[in-house]
Amino acid sequence: MPLRLPSERDWAEAAGALRSSARPGDAVQIWPAWAERARMFVDAAPLLAEEDLAQADYVGVQRLWLLSLPRAPYARNPQGALRARGATAASQEQRFGALALQPWDLHAPQLAADLTRADEEHEVDYVARRCLRLAIGSRIASRGAAGRILHFRAGIIGERAYDKGRPPIVVQIFSGGAPLGVLAVDGPGWRKLDVELPSGPEERDFLFAVSSPDAARPFCLQGWTTR
Amino acid sequence: MSGKALARLLGFGTAAAMALTQSSVGFVRDEGYYFAAAQSYEAWLRLLWQAPLQALAQTERYWSYNFEHPGLIKLLFALSHLCFSSSVGDTLAWRLPAFAFAGLISYWLCLLGQSRSRAAGVLAPLLFWCAERTFFHGHLACFDIPICAMTAGVAVAWLRGGGPWLAFLYGLALSTKHNAWFLPPVLLVHALLLAREQRIAKLRLLPWLLLSPLVLLATWPLLWHDPLRHLGDWIAFHTHHVHYAWYYFGEVLRGPPFPLFYPLVLDALVLPLPIAALLSAAGVKLLVDFARRRLDAQRLLELGLAGAAVLPFMLRTTPIFGGIKHWLAFLALLSPEAADLVVRIAPSPSLGALAALLPGLWQIAHVHPYGTSAYGELAGGIPGAASLGMQRQYWSNNVTAVLPWLNAHCPPGARVYFHEVNVESYRAYQLAGMLRGDLRYAPSPxxxxxxxxxxxxxFRDREPETWxxxxTRRPAFGLYLDETPQVIVYARPGFPGAP
Known part of the structure; x- marks a missing residue:
């Protein structure tokens, strides 16, 4: 087993390589997602532990560094999931002992505006998400570049998501006073709503209103637009 | 050396091994409660010595804490602490009775094994203990190893003992943990399946069990006042037990229905591969021989008791938390048959024993004292289990790995959020000198x-909450077993040790 796992030196070398190559807008995805010891070493770019690489949003990330333990037992190959989302390897894989490091171009649409601008992170559906915690019954207004598509995500934080028999939490989304969409969160999961924006001014006001008869569950949301 | 002397030697050796390797074993959540219970019962014992009538009148006050488990084992923890704490320290004093029960498992498994061969007698307890999970549980001041021992003890008493001894041992089992409720039906069915002469003899033995509740009553002073209410509370607690979340193949199980083969699959994943394979083969062999009516009385009883230990956890509604600890008797009662298989199949018993035990010894050397994290070869070890989405750890005892770091770095009076470590265990760490007394218990990050x-x-929400x-998202320190995060320490920026 020790031969299949990275040493401290492997981690330090991989972190050093990232320090010399990473640039703003990059992020590091560890794989398997449990290999979070990387947090002790990697400081050159935000470190993500997404579990579904094909579906993860990677908001604002253009280049993703895949830092993986390819010989870890039962670890699935992450490259297929990245290819499935249209990502392509940007260069050859580098090896640091039992660690592999490879940059991937996500070919993601360019970020137009981060509407929720969250500094905090919360766990929803077992993944730390950069989202804004909002009390039920409250609303948040934001102004930003409209772009082409509004992406909206929301979910119940932590274990309360698994409370049974609770009414849904409903988020109504408005732009310039007109309704854009409604997302109902009726249980666990990071719920998604992507809406094509009607043509109009480049800068717009957005409003997210959260309501539910049950106000006790911690709730967070994230919204952004892409061109 | 006689067979009994050999069994005694293995028993003492086991207890000594536990005592010698216990200091690094953290206090599991339940131990914190049992230590607190033992302290309360010890206070009652002191009162009994000084003012017996007052003590008899105040059983409710001292014994109501941890009403959900009978008194015997916690009484032994209290007595041991009363007698030995000044010489061996608090922790070891509380845990000493548990080591005695670990020794009893070896003793009784050796006796059961020796009915096949002397080599099987030696190998049976070794097969049980040479796995980090079972070895770890042998150290704890809890009830799982004691009830496993008492199940084996009742088996030996049923096969070889007289009525009074059987009644006494079953009384001790009943006074240990509620798993004992399942033993009389097994003994009855066992008796009914025997040949006529044996059946009559065993059916005559069975009524002795009616005396066993006297032991329960004698060792559990809580029952001395209002016994029906307390018995009702005890039973109701376990028939309405809460379900704790449990991670299993990528899914967090929160309530019934649980997977049918959960206990068998878990055994296969956590035990060293040779031991898992041998115990599986032993179970299959016993079942096949049962179907062919080739089981003698002892093997039939071993099959029955092993089945009774594990089958309740295959009902799909019984709480499944706690790894394999709740059905340790299943492994123990299959060990003599597994030992016999090694002796019969291997070219030489020593070589067979070596092949069977070495992976388990390596597992212990590699993982101890973090027993709740141990996984065997079938799971791909600890990282393989993490990839499969299995429970990483439970009971919070792994925190011992980071206590020295906290002691070295925290400024005086620092507030530490210990997460799953309950207040009782936190106090026990301070009492044992493993955690500085000035460090304060913080309720949240x-x-x-x-x-x-x-x-x-x-509890994945706790880490972002801490960030x-x-x-900061950068840990200051941590326990990583084969790269898998177990305990992650964060320090507030500006505090000593912060990255």
């Missing part, structure tokens, strides 16, 4: 200067 987070799937509170 927000109110803390340091956080020692235990990786649990169902938000501290403004």
């Amino acid at each position: 927000t109110n803390s200067d340091y956080a020692a987070l235990q990786w649990h799937r169902e 938000n509170a501290y403004g």
Whole structure:
């Protein structure tokens, strides 16, 4: 087993390589997602532990560094999931002992505006998400570049998501006073709503209103637009 | 050396091995409660010595704590602490009775094994103990190893003992843990399946069990006043037991229905491969021989008791938390048959024993004292289990790995969020000198200067909560077993040890 796992030196070398190559807008995805010891070493770019690489949003990330333990037992190959989302390897894989490091171009649409601008992170559906915690019954207004598509995500934080028999939490989304969409969160999961924006001014006001008869569950949301 | 002397030697050896390797074993959540119970019962014992009538009148006050388990084992913890704490320290004094029960498992398994061969007698307890999970449980001041021992003891008494001895041992089992409720039906069915002469003899033995509740009554002073209410509370607690979240193949199980083969699959994944394979083969062999009516009385009883230990956890509604600890008797009662298989199949018993035990010895050397994290070869070890989405750890005992770091770095009076470590265990660590007395127990990451987070799937929200509170995502220290995060320590920026 020790031969299949990275040493401290492997981690330090991989972190050093990232320090010399990473640039703003990059992020590091560890794989398997449990290999979070990387947090002790990697400081050159935000470190993500997404579990579904094909579906993860990677908001604002253009280049993703895949830092993986390819010989870890039962670890699935992450490259297929990245290819499935249209990502392509940007260069050859580098090896640091039992660690592999490879940059991937996500070919993601360019970020137009981060509407929720969250500094905090919360766990929803077992993944730390950069989202804004909002009390039920409250609303948040934001102004930003409209772009082409509004992406909206929301979910119940932590274990309360698994409370049974609770009414849904409903988020109504408005732009310039007109309704854009409604997302109902009726249980666990990071719920998604992507809406094509009607043509109009480049800068717009957005409003997210959260309501539910049950106000006790911690709730967070994230919204952004892409061109 | 006689057979009994050999069994005694293995028994003492086991207890000594536990005593010698216990200091690094953390206090599991339940131990914290049992230590607190033992302290309360010890206070009652002191009162009994000084003012017996007052003590008899105040059983409710001292014995109501941890009413959900009978008194015997905690009474032994209290007595041991009363007698030995000044010479061996608090922790070891509380745990000494548990080591005695670990020794009894070896003793009784050796006796059961020796009915096949002397080599099987030696190998049976070794097969049981040479796995980090069972070895770890042997150290704890809890009830799982004691009830496993008492199940084996009742088996030996039923096969070889007289009525009074059987009644006494079953009384001790009943006074240990509620798993004992399942033993009389097994003994009855066992008796009914025997040949006529044996059947009559065993059916005559069975009524002795009616005396066993007297032992329960004698060793559990809580029952001395209002016994029916307390018995009702005891039974109701276990028939309405809460379900704790449990991570299993990528899914957090929160309530019934649980997977049918959960206990068998878990055994296969956590035990060293040779031992898992041997115990499986032993179970199959016993079942096949049962179907062919080739089981003698002892093997039939071993099959029955092993089945009774594990089948309740295959009902799909019984709480499944706690790894394999709740059905340890299943492994123990299959061990003599597994030992016999090794002796019969291997070219030489020593070579067979070596092949069977070495992976388990390596597992112990590699993982101890973090027993709740141990996984065997079938799971791909600890990282393989993490990839498969299995429970990483439970009971919070792994926190011992980071206590020296906290002691070295925390400034005086620092507030530490210990996450799953309950207040009782935190106090026990301070009492044992493993944690500085000035460090304060913080209720949440927000109110803390340091956080020692235990990786649990169902508590993943604690880590981002700590990042938000501290403004950093970089751990200061941690316990990583084969790269898998177990306990992650964060320090508030500006505090000693912060990265």
